[in-house]
Amino acid sequence: MEPETPDDEFDRKRTSEFYEPFVVDPVKEHKQTFIILHGRGGSGKSFAASFLDHPIAPTQDLGRLSGLLTVRACFPHAKFIFPTACLGRATSYGHLTHQWFDNWSPLIFPEYKEELMIEGLAETSSFVHSLMQAEIDVVGARNVILMGLSQGCAAAIISLLTWQGEPLGAAVGMCGWLPFRKQMLDRGDDGVQENGNGQVGDVENENAVADNEPSQAEAAKLQRIADWLRNELGITGAKSAAVPFKQFPMFLGHGVDDATVLCEFGRLAAQFLKHVGVDARWNEYTGLDHWFSGNMLRDIVLFLDSLEGWEING
Incomplete structure (x- = not known):
């Protein structure tokens, strides 16, 4: 059963004004x-x-x-940028709040009324892209990490799927979900058809070398998804030969007892990313609700420590 639309017609306009990010400077160089x-x-x-x-x-x-x-102590060479979302009226409860995009309640129906998300995700993605590029120009793409919690996690994944610049070092998502997941799965499978032998295969890889077929099929699938998503959000620009998101790892963590964004929706996001060839590492935390924990932060630090150039206290 789907939730009913509120009787009152709320003003859903956003301010379209992103605030100056809160910045914590590095302790060292x-x-x-x-x-x-x-x-x-x-x-x-x-x-x-x-x-x-x-x-x-x-x-x-x-x-x-x-x-x-603490995370700050582990990475003394890191600058931490904490942007603040625009003010917008949340359809689910009618009040003005800082939100990266409007959406219905993610508690039971995170994929319901996804059209509410389009305007905010388009603006947020462009804003996040500008922050990423500014930092890439300073420290290089492999030294930039994008992270997000809850709706910030959802916005981060969409921003990365629509990103057309250099691949980042990695991405981290906490207690989030993936908007447009079902539509993107459908778009990714649009290029899959039955070949002459009665087997299912990607039409773009019929002449591929056998050992390379899976990765080529995943790349083609992710490219179709990214192109569709960019078009859906109205994000323009020259299309990349490859989706950068496929070229770096992502950590996803979620509380099993999360009552705001159910753990199952985070799990589905991780499965989707793995399905299209993204190196998405999934961790669940028993006893954790809709937040991060010391255990999750430990695993995030160890994940980052495994990356080239991201040694703890390095």
């Missing part, structure tokens, strides 16, 4: 940049206060780094 998107109703400054100094769960892997028990 600037070599890396995190861009981190808050959830709906938050702000860059308030999320920074919660995120940067939250204790990381102890682990033997971090034992060599006595005292480095």
Whole structure:
């Protein structure tokens, strides 16, 4: 059963004004940049206060780094950028709030009335792209990480799927979901048809070398999805020969007890990304609701530590 549309017709216009991001400068020489998107109703400054100094769960892997028990301490060369979303009237409850896009309630129907998301996701993606490019120009693409929580996670994934610049170092999503997932799955499969042997295959790879067929099929599928999404959001620009998102890893973490964005929707997002060839690493946390935890932060730090050039305290 789908939720009923509210009787009152709310003003859904956004201010289209992004606030000056809250920035935490690096302790040492600037070599890396995190861009981190808050959830709906938050702000860059308030999320920074919660995120940067939250204790990381102890682990033997971090034992060599006595005292480095926060994300900020682990990456002294990193600048942390916390943007604040535009003000908009949330259709689900009618109040003005900071949101990256409008949407219905993600609790039970995250894929319901997705047309509400288009305007905000288009503006947010362009804004995030500008932040990414500015930091790439300073420290290089492989030294930039995009992160997001909840709605910020959803906005980050869409921004990365529509990104046409250099591949970033990695991406991190916490307690989020993937807008337009079903439509993108359909678009990705548009190029798949039955070949002459009665088998299903990608029409763009009929003459491909056998060992390369899976990766080529995934690349073609992701390209169709990205092209459709850019068109849906009205994002213009020269089309890339490859979708940059496929070329770097992503960490997705979600609380099993999340009552705001059910864990199942995060799991579906991870499955989708793996389906199109993105290196998406999925972690679930028992006892965690709609937030991050010391255990999740520990796993994020270890994930980043595994990347070339992102050694802890390096």
